[in-house]
Amino acid sequence: MNAPMSSAAIRDGHETNVMRRRSPTGLRGRITLAVMASTLLISVIMALVTLTVGRKTLLDSREASLIRQATSNAATFGGSLKSSPSGTETSDQPNETSGGQAAVIQSILDSLPVSGWASAIIPPTSSTGTAGQTGGAGQTTATTDLTTVSINPKYGTDILPKDLVSDVVENRQNRVMRFSAKGEPLIAAGIAVPDSKASYFQIVSLTDIDDALSKMRTGFFLMTVLATVLAAGLGYWSSGYSLRPLRRISDAAKEVAIGQMDTRINFADYANDAELAPLVTNFNDMLSALQDRIDRDARFASDVSHELRSPLTTLNASVEVLQNAKDALPERSQTALELLSSDMRRFTQLVEDLLEISRFDAGAVRLDLDTVALVPTLEKVVKVASSRAIPVIAEPEVTDLVISCDKRRLVRVVTNFIDNAAKYADGATSITVGVGAEPDPETGAVGTIEIGVEDEGPGVPPEQRGKIFDRFNRGDQGGSRGIDMGVGLGLALAAEHARLQGGNVWVEDRHDGGHGSRFVLELPAIEAMEPEELEALSATPGLDMTQITGQVPVVRQAESPGGQR
């Protein structure tokens, strides 16, 4: 049900709502995201650096070994060429065909320890210039006057970059060059064979390095993803861990909010933490200061009302003595005595209420749980509290209900509602007892009972409904203090009595639509307990309903007046 209630309740409800309205990424989410992002960034940078450096190192070493081998091979090649019987340069035999020369070169090249593929370009000997022939396993190409031999025609000199060839063949300069042919990454070294006009080329494929690098890239990518996911998990866990003190403080604040002023955070837990220790200290100091102040205020109210009790006893007794001899007094004195006597009652009630409410403020209240047969008790309350009969109308399921509650407080609240109706609404017309909230087995919340005191008075305007449960606020009618008006503490006390029992009070429209108001006391429907249990529970210092129902008293948000039913 949604019903209006005291402004204190509304405030509480509001605070609860604020707490629930969390941003989707809380502090914890933000920390997790930050850890994730930085891990991702670091992983990517590391991967890129590693890949770049790795690639360069691999290529450089490949290049160096190629140069080493090519240089030594070129030297061997040159030597072999010279000593060859059909040595090209030194041979003076004119009969020798270029085809035969090519076969010799081919065999020399084949004999070299080559990783990759070797080629050679040899300029024509003497004046004989013949067109190239093809022969053997290799291919001999004589372009104009050059003889070209490759051990693998696929990686022959024709795929070499022109620059490289011309640098070596014409300028006699050794060169290394990276290039790609037919989509394959290659590296070639060209050596001008010493003491010869021949040029030696060696080509090595870089595909294996590219493959390795590509595998590394895949590996790094997977690692980055994994690291990021792990970082997210770690960030979530560690932020949860490091935010634990924050949650502890939040819990403590919540406890304080529901009135447990003695809540403190154990400083020893955080004493070694440079960031948290001052926070904890300040938080605890703040609570102590707050508690001191509340205690002082409460003690003051309590002391004042306490001090008033002694003179009040004298005043009451003296007024009673005068009342006993009233007939002997002159008429004017009788009137004065009436006024005195009536205000004595009001004053006494005020002091009682003040004292009672100061006990709530001081947290010095305790529940005295009784076994209460609800309907008979209410019938008795009516008999005592009202001079005229008020019907108690109970729903069938609560007619025979026996609950555990603080009977004195139940009686006080209902009596207050009845008194209130008598003062402001020409008396209560009926008292209803019914089921409020159903028990919720999921949350473990107990069900509630609603006791409604209805009247046919002017009703309470919606904007006043929260305020009338405030201290010393009597609603609009309260402004004009008529004869025998009560003091404005009764409803505030009723609210405190109800809340102490895990219940609630509010005022709403009458359910039958008639004019007037309905003051409702909602109590948790706690099954009647054994007397020993009750006694043991009642002896618990600082007992509140949470220890019995296992839940914090629920304070509901006020909504549209009149409830939803």
Add this chain to the structure above:
Amino acid sequence: MKTRILYVEDDERIRSSVKLALEDEGWEVAEAETGEDAIASFRQGPSDVVLIDIMLPGIDGFEVCRSIRRDSDVPIIMVTARADTHDVVAGLEAGADDYMTKPLQPKELSARIRALMRRARPSQPGNPTLRFGDLEIIPQEGVVKRGGIQLHLTKTEFKLLVELADNPGKVFSREDLLEKVWGQDEFGDGRLVDVHVRRLRTKVEADPANPRHVLTVRGLGYRLQA
């Protein structure tokens, strides 16, 4: 002869005004300013009812109560500052029959005194002696014996026992007993009953921790069995 109330209160104005009001109600009131005065005064000429303020200079109200209770079963009413402190239970444990809180309403006080002064009424005049196992109750004479030995019960304890004995086996709720013994409405303080039952057990039960006669009925109240 008028019923004599011994009223112990250190605040002179309270004492004087309450005395006046009580006298209007038809009681004779003897005043005492301190606990020592009260005990001395009670020994000189016993009173019918003692009214003790707990906060006293010198020996406190509890001590006065215990001291008077040692020699007498006179009805004692404690005056406490508050109803919700353990003062009430402590006062009842010290032997008080009832308590009232300040500010005292003399008319209410008179009603309480009258209720305490009322004698236990035997409802079965034809049967002067009630027997419950080793317990023997003679309501007319105000005598209780266990195993033939007479027990010393206060008037209130005796009334409580007689009420329970009036209908053996019947379960009396705290409210029933408050009304019958203390003359209070249903909204009286149930602790009165609990403390008195406890005290009664220490006297009538051989083993008060495991009562055989005055039994607690879970969730309902108390009953007496043989």
